[in-house]
Amino acid sequence: MVKSLPTPEPELLKEGVKAPVQETLLTPRFYTTDFDAVALMDISAHETELGAIVNELKADYNRHHFVRDEEFQQTWDSIDGEKRQAFIDFLERSCTSEFSGFLLFKELSRKLKNRNPMLSDAFNCMARDEARHAGFLNKAMADFNLSLDLGYLTKSRTYTFFPPEWIIYTVYLSEKIGYWRYIVMFRHLEAHPENQFYPLFRYFESWCQDENRHGDFFKALLRSQPSLFNNWKARLWVRFFLLTVFVTHTLTVFERVSFYESLGIDAREYNKRVIEETNNTSARAFPAILNTKHPEFFRRLEECSDSNLQLTEIDNTNRPKIVKILQKAPHLLSIMGHMVKLFMLKPIDAEATRAEVH
Ligand SMILES: [Fe+2]
Ligand SMILES: [Fe+2]
Numbered sequence: 542m543v544k545s546l547p548t549p550e551p552e553l554l555k556e557g558v559k560a561p562v563q564e565t566l567l568t569p570r571f572y573t574t575d576f577d578a579v580a581l582m583d584i585s586a587h588e589t590e591l592g593a594i595v596n597e598l599k600a601d602y603n604r605h606h607f608v609r610d611e612e613f614q615q616t617w618d619s620i621d622g623e624k625r626q627a628f629i630d631f632l633e634r635s636c637t638s639e640f641s642g643f644l645l646f647k648e649l650s651r652k653l654k655n656r657n658p659m660l661s662d663a664f665n666c667m668a669r670d671e672a673r674h675a676g677f678l679n680k681a682m683a684d685f686n687l688s689l690d691l692g693y694l695t696k697s698r699t700y701t702f703f704p705p706e707w708i709i710y711t712v713y714l715s716e717k718i719g720y721w722r723y724i725v726m727f728r729h730l731e732a733h734p735e736n737q738f739y740p741l742f743r744y745f746e747s748w749c750q751d752e753n754r755h756g757d758f759f760k761a762l763l764r765s766q767p768s769l770f771n772n773w774k775a776r777l778w779v780r781f782f783l784l785t786v787f788v789t790h791t792l793t794v795f796e797r798v799s800f801y802e803s804l805g806i807d808a809r810e811y812n813k814r815v816i817e818e819t820n821n822t823s824a825r826a827f828p829a830i831l832n833t834k835h836p837e838f839f840r841r842l843e844e845c846s847d848s849n850l851q852l853t854e855i856d857n858t859n860r861p862k863i864v865k866i867l868q869k870a871p872h873l874l875s876i877m878g879h880m881v882k883l884f885m886l887k888p889i890d891a892e893a894t895r896a897e898v899h
Pocket of ligand 1: 639642670671674751752
């Protein structure tokens, strides 16, 4: 069942500056890691491939891309009501996640400067790209008389510690899913230009190539560390991260059905396509991927989303806290149950098919 909840009105920090949305499991996270361990990584096995990607990053193909053209020079009051709220919500979420990438890459680049110059250069180029992406999205928010105070966000957000291996798995996945999210939306609007209600979407084609290059860098980094793919633990970890990324994607897409509808996109089809493509792409880096063709796969993901929408509905009532906790428990258990069942589905061995997909 696909249903949508109305997007709440934005809360303001001060005039024109939007308060960051409350942190939940579904909002983009900010990460920190063990910088010493990254500096000590032996990347010699894949140095040539990594060097080639760093040169591509340094070539900076998109240096003239993020310039706002004259189509932005108009008022956007015609985008109103639910469509306006849903679009601002999309911009904020995208801006926060781009900015989170910038902070992590910038810190990695700074900490590795004298210890691993090649990796430091790569992170510096990727931080440059993410800063552009976040800045471009923040300017789009300003067209709707709102912006995010990125300095405030830097200080106020909680940073989650992930060991380097988890950072490599999750950033690889978030870059590749980011690529597919942007390109699927771009291709849809290319075929249906009448739905392109704001010029930002026209920029996604070259933009997503940045994300693709970032993903390729993380793939090469991952493949330079055999312990990240040649053992049973790695196989379990990649299944876990694929699943959590796909569940989060499904929940956030179904929470914003009205945004996708405003672009003429079927949210369910979009979710499926992005997940299937990301899963297939991951076979180039990961030792195992999920079986998205299994009849239970998308059914269970969508049931997680139904429970999530119920949780939000309960949260939005004025009932006492204890009542809410009791009412939410079965939905939380249901999500966990579906996730365990999805995790147990037989995965696809990506190492066995590597010669074909590489
Ligand atoms: Fe980005
Ligand atoms: Fe990126």
